[in-house]
Amino acid sequence: MATALKRTTLGDFELTICSDGPYFLDAGSMFGVVPKTLWEKRIQANERNQMTCGENSVLVRTGDKNILIETGIGNKLPEKLDRIYDAKHLLLDSLHAAGVAPEEIDIVINSHLHFDHCGWNTMLRDGKVVPTFPNAKYYAQRGEVEHGHLQLERDRISYISENYDPLVASGQMTLLDGNAQIAPGISVELFPGHTAQMQAIVLESQGKKACYISDLIPTTAHLDITWVMAYDLDPLTTIEQRKRFYARAIPEKWLVLFTHDHDTPMAYVEKDEKGKLTAVPV
Numbered sequence: 001m002a003t004a005l006k007r008t009t010l011g012d013f014e015l016t017i018c019s020d021g022p023y024f025l026d027a028g029s030m031f032g033v034v035p036k037t038l039w040e041k042r043i044q045a046n047e048r049n050q051m052t053c054g055e056n057s058v059l060v061r062t063g064d065k066n067i068l069i070e071t072g073i074g075n076k077l078p079e080k081l082d083r084i085y086d087a088k089h090l091l092l093d094s095l096h097a098a099g100v101a102p103e104e105i106d107i108v109i110n111s112h113l114h115f116d117h118c119g120w121n122t123m124l125r126d127g128k129v130v131p132t133f134p135n136a137k138y139y140a141q142r143g144e145v146e147h148g149h150l151q152l153e154r155d156r157i158s159y160i161s162e163n164y165d166p167l168v169a170s171g172q173m174t175l176l177d178g179n180a181q182i183a184p185g186i187s188v189e190l191f192p193g194h195t196a197q198m199q200a201i202v203l204e205s206q207g208k209k210a211c212y213i214s215d216l217i218p219t220t221a222h223l224d225i226t227w228v229m230a231y232d233l234d235p236l237t238t239i240e241q242r243k244r245f246y247a248r249a250i251p252e253k254w255l256v257l258f259t260h261d262h263d264t265p266m267a268y269v270e271k272d273e274k275g276k277l278t279a280v281p282v
């Protein structure tokens with residue numbers, strides 16, 4: 001069963017949070033070098049030291065197109081991993097509750113290709129891997145696919161080729177080389193650090209902006225520039241890129257969409273006189 005949908009408008013666009021989760025990740029890994037004595041003031045970990053993480057996709061209805069940002073964990077994980085993450089497989093139910101069928105999705109954008117961000121790109125049907133969104137054009141960064149193919153010891157577990165290779169082979173997925181405009185008011189911009197080619201999805205309508213910042217800032221508990229995940233391949237770059245993001249997102253009042261925050265998927269980020277960053281939920 002899908003949880004209640006969170007929805008807002010951005011100019012002419014309607015944004016609906018469609019969750020595939022929640023799921024569980026090790027809270028220590030989520031906060032990197034930050035001591036537990038500090039992060040546990042913000043996050044309640046369970047008896048296995050895991051925290052509840054959102055699996056937030058965003059359905060953008062532009063009036064012209066149905067655009068899906070990110071596709072969750074999906075239903076292709078091996079049973080053991082599925083159990084470890086307690087994957088819920090809710091995305092299609094969430095989209096149904098939002099009033100959209102998979103056939104009606106025109107565009108799918110993946111911020112990067114870790115399995116928890118592109119799992120429903122494809123699905124198993126009668127033992128075969130098929131596109132979940134048959135009429136959609138998919139977009140991802142070429143560098144992400146190439147990195148996934150390297151199958152490095154550090155992060156090969158995060159890359160499951162069935163989530164992208166069949167779509168690239170059929171021509172359904174377009175591989176991007178850096179920043180690009182996908183549709184009117186919809187663009188992608190590289191914000192490296194978590195991976196070398198992670199991209200944010202920037203939405204703009206009637207002078208209002210929103211940004212799906214993905215794993216650059218996974219939850220509202222990660223706003224401080226040095227509260228960086230242990231998963232990040234290049235934490236120093238994450239810190240610099242967070243500064244670059246806030247320099248625009250705060251003064252221009254961007255609505256920030258958080259990929260892994262189960263309770264607060266959308267918020268404005270504000271900075272007080274002392275420089276403390278806070279999230280103001282919508």
Ligand SMILES: [Zn+2]
Pocket residue numbers: 112114117194215
């Ligand atoms: Zn990731």
